Amino acid sequence: MNLLIKNIHTLVQVEDKPKLLIKGKDMAKLKTIKDAYLYIEKDIISDFGKMNELPKKYLASSKNKIKEIDAKGKFVFPSFCDSHTHLVYAGNREIEYIDKIRGLSYEEIAKRGGGILNSAKKLHNTSEKDLYEQSLKRIEEIISLGTGAVEIKSGYGLNTEDEMKMLRVIKKLKVNTPLIIKATFLGAHAVPAEYKGRQSEYVDLIINEMIPMIAAEELADYIDVFCDRGFFTVEDTERILMAGLKYGLRPKIHANELDFSGGIQAGVKYNALSVDHLEFTGDKEIETLLQSETMPTLLPGAAFFLGMIEPPARKMIESGLPLALASDYNPGSSPSGNMKFIMSLGCIKLRLLPEEVINAVTINGAYAMGVSDVTGSIARGKKANVFITKEIPSYGFMPYAYGSNLIDTVILNGKVV
Ligand code: NIG
Ligand code: FE
DSSP, X not given: OEXXXXXXXXXXXXXXXXXXXXXXXXXXXXXXXXXXXXXXXXXXXXXXXXXXXXXXXXXXXXXXXXXXXXXXXXXXXXXXXXXXXXXXXXSOOHHHHHHHHTTOOHHHHHHTTOHHHHHHHHHHTSOHHHHHHHHHHHHHHXXXXXEEEEEEEOOSOOSHHHHHHHHHHHHHHHHXXXXXXXXXXXXXXXXXXXXXXXXXXXXXXXIIIIHHHHHHTXXXXXXXXXXXXXXXXXXXXXXXHHHHHHXXXXXXXXXXXXXXXXHHHHHHHTTXXXXXXXXXXXXXXXXXXXXXXXXXXEOHHHHHHHTOOOOOHHHHHHTTOBOEEOOOOBTTTBOOOOHHHHHHHHHHTTOOOHHHHHHHHTXXXXXXXXXXXXXXXXXXXXXXXXXXXXXXXXXXXHXXXXXXXXXXXXXXXXXXX
């Protein structure tokens, strides 16, 4: 069935000549059409324009099967593209939330066997079926919050069997849910308790056993390493990335969240699709990123939740870099996949303009997960993944009204969900 959305107050993030990413000064530009229509054929955006130029053939009649939605007073956005999540996890870590309120840092909690190892224990004791059910609920939640593409990482398994369990759950979510999903193997998320003091042996296990088995079942699209102080070194990271590349796994890495870890440089050296977190980014790191095709991705939900310093987002854009923003949805440092709130944090904490955050959570997020040719903007031929807002006065009202649910109708693959 085809779908006509008519009388749209403003159609946001329109592209006549689609770009794969937006950087520097251009991030403050956002093309919109006022009093617009959007025409969707099956699951693809086929046309859009001004209402007074709407071709008659797009109108519903007794002779065709076109569904019409009247979006008077409402805005239409491309769906959010959340390029960094860990939303497949077991249970929660609310207990650590209390520790954090009492003053313990993320690293202190991790050292006590909390943190990622706590999630690994819970995941080990949860069946694949149960893990799938818990994760499906989170997917349903983010769909209702406007996300149409999401990247999901493993990394709470930390042994071959449990990492594969996580990746199989992601594969099932790919098949059974309407959003675009990319899977990332993150065996190097933390050193498991049984390898304490033998970190390089754990890296060997990742390289010699996990990567080949995961590649054989085609369970991952990308590979990730938590390259930071107290986690994996640059040397570990390079070994793992090299092994992954042999199997066609492009890196997307956790870098420079806790220190100037060298992770940004290591990511760029191996042509990472993205490097993520980046609280510790200086001139050298910016220079390296400027010479690359790697998307710098900021995760303001994690910095907010952990009370960390903010990355120099303005300086990065003013140096000419692109930026993506993602939720980092995970039980330890960002237990939310609400991309509208991420936009608000982008504006308030990172001092980005509404236009910049919208580009960062749509087209640049899509680039950071390798799907900006098919989603991330309103362009002819792209996937019809969009949402209709409630009645709002401007697109800037979305990040401004940070606690209001302003999403009215979600359309994925051309269908109202
Ligand atoms: O992106 N920084 C590393 N990993 C996650 C946190 C995972 C966890 O604490 O469970 C992150 O913030
Ligand atoms: Fe993360």
